[in-house]
Amino acid sequence: MTVIFNALAVILFLPYHVAFDKVSVSLKMGDSVTLHTGVKTNQQEDIKWYFGDTRIAQITGDLSFICTGVQCNEGTERFRDRLKLDNQTGSLTIMNTTNTDSGLYKLKIISSNDSEKIFSVSVTEVPATELHEMKEGESVTLDSGVIKHPNDVMTWYFNQTEITGDQSKICTDAQCKKRFGDRLKLDHQTESLIITDTRNTDSGEYKLQVSSSDSSFSITTVKRFSVSVTAVPDSDLSSAAVAGIFVAVILLVAVAVAAGVVYYRCRRRTAVPQNEDDDDDDNSPPDPKSIHLR
Numbered sequence: 253m254t255v256i257f258n259a260l261a262v263i264l265f266l267p268y269h270v271a272f273d274k275v276s277v278s279l280k281m282g283d284s285v286t287l288h289t290g291v292k293t294n295q296q297e298d299i300k301w302y303f304g305d306t307r308i309a310q311i312t313g314d315l316s317f318i319c320t321g322v323q324c325n326e327g328t329e330r331f332r333d334r335l336k337l338d339n340q341t342g343s344l345t346i347m348n349t350t351n352t353d354s355g356l357y358k359l360k361i362i363s364s365n366d367s368e369k370i371f372s373v374s375v376t377e378v379p380a381t382e383l384h385e386m387k388e389g390e391s392v393t394l395d396s397g398v399i400k401h402p403n404d405v406m407t408w409y410f411n412q413t414e415i416t417g418d419q420s421k422i423c424t425d426a427q428c429k430k431r432f433g434d435r436l437k438l439d440h441q442t443e444s445l446i447i448t449d450t451r452n453t454d455s456g457e458y459k460l461q462v463s464s465s466d467s468s469f470s471i472t473t474v475k476r477f478s479v480s481v482t483a484v485p486d487s488d489l490s491s492a493a494v495a496g497i498f499v500a501v502i503l504l505v506a507v508a509v510a511a512g513v514v515y516y517r518c519r520r521r522t523a524v525p526q527n528e529d530d531d532d533d534d535n536s537p538p539d540p541k542s543i544h545l546r
Contacts, residue, residue: 274370275468281378286345286470298362299342381476388484394445406443409459452483
């Protein structure tokens with residue numbers, strides 16, 4: 253009777269053991285992804301990862317053997333220094349992904365109940381950095397482009413320095429407070445970053461890092477923004493500037509007067525010879541023939 257029961261159990265559960273799941277993962281170049289095993293390492297004999305037919309990572313249950321990339325196979329140069337295994341779960345992390353990382357990743361778990369899982373990974377081109385240009389005093393919104401989910405962790409960076417974790421912890425760093433003060437705000441739904449009353453010192457690279465996860469995989473994606481703030485010339489003139497303008501006006505007036513005097517004298521000199529001829533005609537002695545005797 254026992255033999256019959258065991259045979260039935262094998263028949264009923266055999267499809268479950270030989271079947272495998274397939275999970276689709278979409279990424280952008282530069283993102284990092286962790287493919288989850290869903291098991292504990294110490295409860296398995298061996299965990300192996302394959303890219304196509306090439307073994308790229310392996311870890312034994314007793315941790316006596318661990319390898320990634322070229323340590324496992326010399327034909328895995330493409331993953332050099334970009335693969336990491338979790339010692340507790342055997343989950344595989346691929347960092348700084350490229351479009352050549354697209355393909356099928358196969359997980360083999362060797363234990364009393366062997367199992368397999370397939371991950372179909374697609375890596376697409378990263379969008380160009382968003383450019384934002386404005387003048388000092390204006391506001392700008394850096395749009396995250398996503399709706400935040402409960403398990404998402406979203407962090408903003410300015411020139412590699414973290415400036416936000418969440419609204420309650422926004423810009424808590426002393427240097428951040430000195431630079432931005434109370435001019436940073438976060439949208440509650442999208443986590444978009446709003447910079448009010450911008451200054452030219454706000455110019456630089458802003459980066460949004462979004463970490464999301466589910467039972468099968470975790471993704472860390474990055475979106476970049478370039479902000480350029482143009483300084484507005486100060487309209488308030490100093491006393492020295494006012495004095496300089498006054499002196500310049502006086503000099504211009506003096507030059508104009510001098511030019512007028514010179515022009516007047518030149519005109520007068522050209523008119524003098526004609527007047528002298530007329531005077532000579534008036535003062536010349538009369539023609540004797542024109543004198544009438546009485």
